[in-house]
Amino acid sequence: MFYYVLKHALLGPLLKLLFRPRVEGLEHVPEEGAAIVAGNHLSFSDHFLMPVVLSRRITFLAKQEYFTGPGLKGRLTAAFFRSAGQIPVDRSGREAGRAAIREGLGVLAKDELLGIYPEGTRSHDGRLYKGKVGVAVMALTAGVKVVPCAMVGTFEIQPPGRVLPRIRRVTIRFGEPLDFSRYAGLAGEKAAVRAVTDEIMYAIMRLSGQEYVDEYAAKVKAAGSS
Template identity: 55%
Template sequence: MDPERLIYPLMKHVVLGPAMRVAFLPRVSGLRHVPPTGPVILAANHLAFLDSFVVPLMVPRRVHFLGKNEYFTGEGVRGRATATFFRSVGAIAVDRSGGRAALDALDTCARVLERGGVFAIHPEGTRSPDGRLYRGRTGVARLAMRTGAPVVPMAIEGTDRIQPRGRAVPRPGRIGLRIGEPMDFRGRDEGTPRGRAAREVTDEIMEAIRKLSDQEYVDAYAPPPDGAS
């Protein structure tokens, strides 16, 4: 067995999960909407770096998510420890240079789902700069239509207050996770141009997230942090 699969329950149930509950007193509602078995896509808003850990640690299934390649390529003891940590909590390395790399990332996500796994994604693609909800990118819709996996919308609350941009270590404070009903998009691209179907499905997912989060919606893509690409 992969040793990182042995580390995962230790990190989730013994180390990080209990620590998160003590530090952030999370309020979670709607866990019944997460299917106990089978493939599922968890689609959440994105307010802070901490979000990538909130969803995997609060959902009672092993959750995979994308992490930038730099987390997995560091040198020395610290680099290897960082890579082991991210893999052990379900992160999958992704090259964010675009083009072929973006397609490879989509294939990687699809393989997780095709094996009956759980994949978490932030459709906005980057953290909100101001707490509003921005237009979603269509990767989430393409995954749902390609694999037939249901999409469970989620709203994360409070992480932007305890870990605002520029703050590496979050301060104690209350966070929340609201989980909506699964959305089924199988067959939505039948008889409809795939690009148009992907846009329509993505907009429906973002509307479900908006209703859960009560955020103001911006019909434009969120700008990358500090003007980075």
């Protein structure tokens, strides 16, 4: 209930008024049935701007830190994400990754839309980074299509570290659904899930026009801060 009130009566209309999102390819998002929407991740604003333009509800796998922050701000953030039906994901190890996949498959089993950022974290410099294979494992296990999505302009309005976004127009671009039925039964094969993930990232790159970096964003961030 909170999700629909927030989207249609409170935050949604405000975001549309302020950022006037230009939406392209919305017809590629299925009107019913399970599917994964896989997008680039440039800004905290992505969590709000993409769902606003979709007619269907979408559930995101959100990093656990959004649910465990300290103080009043942390409690408010956690309450918001929980009320909006978003799922906390522990990114600290292999078992954590398996748990995230189980949660995502649970969403798809209910014929719902699942949103995921394959990079695993926000881009710190606006480039597109190597995708993690969880998105491929879920797509192959559930036998669902993947809709690539590109957020364009959200890095400029709210790059990492900026608290309040700049008020500028953004573009949200959806590509044709990717069908991976040719890989059916190969969700446990490393070569197959890597190939599927790379195909998804290539589709996102073509939509977004970003420079691609064949390394994990978290690794590059860590190297830069050390």
